[in-house]
Amino acid sequence: MTAGSGSAGAVPAVDVHSVGRVFAGRRGASVIALDGVSLTVAPGEFVSLIGPSGCGKSTLLRLIADLDVPTSGNIRVFGKPARQARIDQDYGIAFQQAGLLPWRTVAGNIELPLELHGVDRAGRRARGAELIDLVGLSEFAGHYPDQLSGGMQQRVAIARSLAERPSLLLMDEPFGALDEMTRERMQNELVRICAETAAAVVFVTHSIPEAVFLSNRVVVMSPRPGRIRSIVPVGLGDVTTRGEGLREDADFFRSLSTVRDLLHADEHGDPSGDDRPGPGLPRGVETR
Amino acid sequence: MSTAASPRRARPLQAVLAPIVLGLIVVLAWQGAVLAFAIKPFILPAPFTIGAQFAGNLQSVVAGMTVTGRNALVGLLLGVVIGVLLAIVSALVRVFDAMAAPIVSAIAVVPIVALAPVLYTMFGAGAETARQLVAALAVFVPVYFNTLKGLRQVRPVHRDLMRSYAASSWQATRAVTLPTALPFVFTGLRIASSLAVISALIAEYFGGPVGGLGKSITSAAASSNYGLAWAYVLGSVILGLVFYGGSLGLERLALRRT
Numbered sequence: 001m002t003a004g005s006g007s008a009g010a011v012p013a014v015d016v017h018s019v020g021r022v023f024a025g026r027r028g029a030s031v032i033a034l035d036g037v038s039l040t041v042a043p044g045e046f047v048s049l050i051g052p053s054g055c056g057k058s059t060l061l062r063l064i065a066d067l068d069v070p071t072s073g074n075i076r077v078f079g080k081p082a083r084q085a086r087i088d089q090d091y092g093i094a095f096q097q098a099g100l101l102p103w104r105t106v107a108g109n110i111e112l113p114l115e116l117h118g119v120d121r122a123g124r125r126a127r128g129a130e131l132i133d134l135v136g137l138s139e140f141a142g143h144y145p146d147q148l149s150g151g152m153q154q155r156v157a158i159a160r161s162l163a164e165r166p167s168l169l170l171m172d173e174p175f176g177a178l179d180e181m182t183r184e185r186m187q188n189e190l191v192r193i194c195a196e197t198a199a200a201v202v203f204v205t206h207s208i209p210e211a212v213f214l215s216n217r218v219v220v221m222s223p224r225p226g227r228i229r230s231i232v233p234v235g236l237g238d239v240t241t242r243g244e245g246l247r248e249d250a251d252f253f254r255s256l257s258t259v260r261d262l263l264h265a266d267e268h269g270d271p272s273g274d275d276r277p278g279p280g281l282p283r284g285v286e287t288r
Numbered sequence: 289m290s291t292a293a294s295p296r297r298a299r300p301l302q303a304v305l306a307p308i309v310l311g312l313i314v315v316l317a318w319q320g321a322v323l324a325f326a327i328k329p330f331i332l333p334a335p336f337t338i339g340a341q342f343a344g345n346l347q348s349v350v351a352g353m354t355v356t357g358r359n360a361l362v363g364l365l366l367g368v369v370i371g372v373l374l375a376i377v378s379a380l381v382r383v384f385d386a387m388a389a390p391i392v393s394a395i396a397v398v399p400i401v402a403l404a405p406v407l408y409t410m411f412g413a414g415a416e417t418a419r420q421l422v423a424a425l426a427v428f429v430p431v432y433f434n435t436l437k438g439l440r441q442v443r444p445v446h447r448d449l450m451r452s453y454a455a456s457s458w459q460a461t462r463a464v465t466l467p468t469a470l471p472f473v474f475t476g477l478r479i480a481s482s483l484a485v486i487s488a489l490i491a492e493y494f495g496g497p498v499g500g501l502g503k504s505i506t507s508a509a510a511s512s513n514y515g516l517a518w519a520y521v522l523g524s525v526i527l528g529l530v531f532y533g534g535s536l537g538l539e540r541l542a543l544r545r546t
Contacts, residue, residue, distance in 0.1 A: 087454045099445035103467045
C-alpha cells in the first residue's frame with residue numbers, strides 16, 4: 001500500500017533471485033519443486049506463470065506470498081523481504097478456491113481483512129460497498145456464499161483481495177474452476193479492475209489464451225525440477241486497454257502459438273522426466 | 289436456495305399428530321395389557337395409575353426435577369466451559385494436546401458415576417457438589433473431543449488466507465477456527481445435555497441429600513409405591529427432554545446461518 005507505483009522504476013514489485021525450493025519426501029527422497037528461478041515484476045505489470053502440473057508455478061506464488069519459505073535464494077517484494085511484505089500487507093491474494101467464510105455474508109467476507117487490521121466500522125462499510133460495486137455484486141451484499149454461483153464467489157474473493165488497495169495482486173488459478181464463458185467474462189473484468197487499481201499482478205494459470213490475453217509477459221515454466229523455460233513478452237499493448245476484440249486479433253494468435261510451442265518443447269525435451277503415463281501433451285495445459 | 293420445501297416434507301399437522309396418535313395407542317395398549325393379564329404393579333403399573341400418581345404428587349415431582357435439574361445444569365455449564373477451554377488450549381499447544389490425550393481418554397473410560405461415593409466423602413454427604421461434579425465430568429468428555437475435532441476442521445485455504453493477512457493466532461482463532469468448530473461444539477453439547485441429567489440423577493443413588501429425582505425413585509420403590517416411583521421416572525424423562533430440547537434450540541439459534 002505504501003510502496004506504490006509512485007516511486008516506480010527503481011524498486012520492482014517482485015524480485016525473485018535464484019530461488020530454489022526442495023520438499024522433503026518420504027525416506028529422505030526429496031522433490032525439487034523449484035530450481036534457480038529468477039524473475040522480476042515491475043510495478044503495475046501483469047505477469048502470468050504458465051506450465052504443466054508440477055512445474056512449481058503455484059509454489060513460486062506461495063513463496064512470493066510468504067506462505068512458504070524458499071530453500072535457497074531470496075525474494076523481495078517492493079524491496080522488502082517477502083515476510084516483511086506480508087506483515088505490511090503489501091499484497092492481496094486470491095486462490096483457486098474462493099475460500100470465503102460460509103458464515104459471513106458477501107459484505108462480511110470482503111470486509112474481513114479490513115476488520116482484522118483494525119479499520120473502523122464506518123470505514124469498512126464504505127470500502128466494502130465500493131468493492132462490491134467494483135465486482136458488480138451490489139444486489140448480493142447480504143447473501144451468503146452458498147447462495148452464490150462459483151463465478152460470483154470468485155468475484156467476492158477478488159474483491160476481498162483488493163480490500164486494502166494492494167500494489168501487488170497474487171492470483172493462483174482464480175478462474176481455474178469456472179466454465180469457459182464465465183472465465184472469459186471474469187478475465188475481461190480483471191482487466192478492467194487492473195486498469196482501475198494499477199496494481200502489479202502475478203497470475204498462475206493453466207490456460208494459454210488466459211495468460212496471453214491478460215499479461216504483459218508470460219513466464220513459461222517446465223517441470224521436474226521447476227524452472228523458467230522462457231519469458232514471452234506479449235506485444236499487445238497496454239493490458240488495461242484490452243477488450244473482447246483482442247481475442248480475435250492476429251497478434252493475439254501469434255503470441256498464443258509462441259507460448260504453445262514453448263510449452264510443447266517438453267515433448268521433444270527429456271521424456272525421461274515423465275514418471276506418469278499420459279498423452280503427448282504436457283499435463284494440465286489447456287490448449288483451447 | 290435449497291430452503292424451498294421439499295415435496296416429501298409432511299404437513300405440520302401430520303407431523304405433530306402422527307406421533308401423538310401412536311403414543312395414545314401405545315398407552316391404551318399398555319393399560320389394556322395390564323388389566324387383561326392382571327399384571328402386578330411391582331412388575332409394571334398401569335399408565336393411568338402412573339398418571340394419577342404424577343398428577344397427585346406433582347409438587348414433589350417438580351421439586352425433585354428442580355433439585356436434579358439444578359445439579360445437571362451446574363454440571364453441564366461447568367463441563368462445557370472446561371471442555372471448550374481445554375480443547376482450545378489443546379488445539380493451540382501441541383505439547384498440551386499430547387499430554388492431555390491419554391488423561392482425557394482415561395476419563396472417558398471411567399464409569400463416572402462410580403466416582404460418586406468417593407466424591408461424597410470428599411465434599412460431604414450433605415452437599416450437592418459431588419453430584420454436580422459427576423455431571424461436569426460426564427459432560428466434559430464429549431464436549432472436549434467434539435470441540436477439539438471441530439477446531440481441526442479449518443480448511444487449508446482459510447489457514448493460508450489468515451497467514452496472508454498476518455493475522456495473530458488469536459485473530460485467526462476468532463475469525464476462522466471457532467466458527468468452523470461451532471457445529472461440532474453443539475453436537476458435543478447435545479450429547480452432553482442428556483449425559484448431564486443421567487449422571488446427576490444416577491449419582492443420587494450412591495448417597496447425598498434427599499429431594500432429587502434419583503433419591504425419590506429409590507425411596508418410592510423401597511416403600512412399594514411403584515406408581516409413584518414411575519411418576520418420578522416420568523419426571524426424569526421430562527427433565528431429560530427439557531435439557532435436550534434446550535441444547536437443540538440453542539444450536540438452532542446459533543447456527544441459523546450455516
